[in-house]
Amino acid sequence: MEASQYAFVHGLRRTRATLAGWRANPRAILKRWAGGALSVTALLLLAVLAVAFISPASPGSVSLSGPPFQRGGPSDVIQILRANGLVLALHAMACVAGFIAGSSLPLQAGQHTGRMRALHERGPAVAIAFVAAATLFSLSLQAYTIGRATAQDAAALHVSPALLLVGLLPHALPELMALFLPLAAWIQASRRGEWERLLAATLVTVSLAVPALVLAALWEVYGAPHLLTAMFGAHG
Numbered sequence: 001m002e003a004s005q006y007a008f009v010h011g012l013r014r015t016r017a018t019l020a021g022w023r024a025n026p027r028a029i030l031k032r033w034a035g036g037a038l039s040v041t042a043l044l045l046l047a048v049l050a051v052a053f054i055s056p057a058s059p060g061s062v063s064l065s066g067p068p069f070q071r072g073g074p075s076d077v078i079q080i081l082r083a084n085g086l087v088l089a090l091h092a093m094a095c096v097a098g099f100i101a102g103s104s105l106p107l108q109a110g111q112h113t114g115r116m117r118a119l120h121e122r123g124p125a126v127a128i129a130f131v132a133a134a135t136l137f138s139l140s141l142q143a144y145t146i147g148r149a150t151a152q153d154a155a156a157l158h159v160s161p162a163l164l165l166v167g168l169l170p171h172a173l174p175e176l177m178a179l180f181l182p183l184a185a186w187i188q189a190s191r192r193g194e195w196e197r198l199l200a201a202t203l204v205t206v207s208l209a210v211p212a213l214v215l216a217a218l219w220e221v222y223g224a225p226h227l228l229t230a231m232f233g234a235h236g
Contacts, residue, residue: 018200033205034177036184041176044139045165051147052154052161064156068168068224080217084179088209090138091182092202094131098186099198128190135183157232167231171220178212181205 022029067076154161165172185201188194 014196015200015203018197019203022200022204030208032188033181033184033201036188037177037180040139040180040183041173044143044176045172047139047143048147048150049161049165051143052150052165055148055151057151057155064153067221068171069153069228071225072221076221077217080220081213084175084213084217087179088182088206088213091179091186092206094134095182095186095198095202095205098128098131098190098195099202101195131186159232163231167228168224170227171216171224174212175216175220178209178216181209 064070066072067080150161150164154164157164182202182205185205186198189198189201
C-alpha cells in the first residue's frame with residue numbers, strides 16, 4: 001500500500017475511533033469546545049466594543065432598515081445563513097487542513113527526500129502558523145468592521161454601543177460561538193498534538209453549528225426587531 005493510501009485509511013480509522021470514544025463521553029469534549037468558542041467570542045466582542053467607542057459616528061449617517069432593527073423575511077434569513085456559512089466553511093477547512101498537515105503528511109514523509117520530506121515533516125508547524133495568521137487577520141477585520149457598524153447604529157439610536165450590544169447578544173452570542181466551534185477544536189487539538197482527531201472534530205462541530213446558526217438567523221430576522229423596539233423605541 002502506498003503511503004498516501006495508508007495515510008487515508010489510517011485517517012479514516014482514527015476518525016471512526018475518535019467518534020466512538022466521544023460518543024462514550026460527549027460532555028467532556030463538548031464542554032472544552034464550548035469554553036474555547038466562548039473565550040474567542042468574548043475577545044471578539046470586547047474588541048468590537050473598543051472599536052465602537054473610538055469610532056466617529058453621526059446619528060443621521062445610517063438608516064436602521066432590515067434585520068435586526070426591522071422585521072425581515074425568508075430572503076433575509078437565507079442571506080444571513082449564506083454569509084455565516086462562508087465563515088463556518090473557512091473555519092472547517094482550517095480543521096481539515098490541520099488534520100492533513102498534522103496527521104497525514106508525517107505518515108508520508110518516509111516516501112520523500114530533501115525539501116519534500118522536510119515539508120511533510122514540518123506540516124504541523126506550517127499549519128499552525130498559517131491558520132494562526134489567517135485567524136488573527138479575520139478576527140481583526142471582523143472587530144473593525146462590526147465595531148464601526150455598531151458605532152453608527154448606536155449613534156442612530158442615541159444609545160451607547162455597549163447597550164446596543166446587550167440587545168444584540170441573544171442572537172450574536174450563539175451565532176459567534178457556533179462559528180468559532182471548529183476554531184476552538186483546532187486550537188485545542190494543536191495544543192495537545194491531537195491532529196488525527198481534527199477530521200472527527202470538523203464533522204461534529206459543523207453538525208452542531210448549523211442548527212445553532214439557523215436558530216440565530218431566525219431570531220435576528222423575526223425576534224430581535226421586537227426586542228430592540230422594546231429596548232430603544234420605534235426607529236425608522
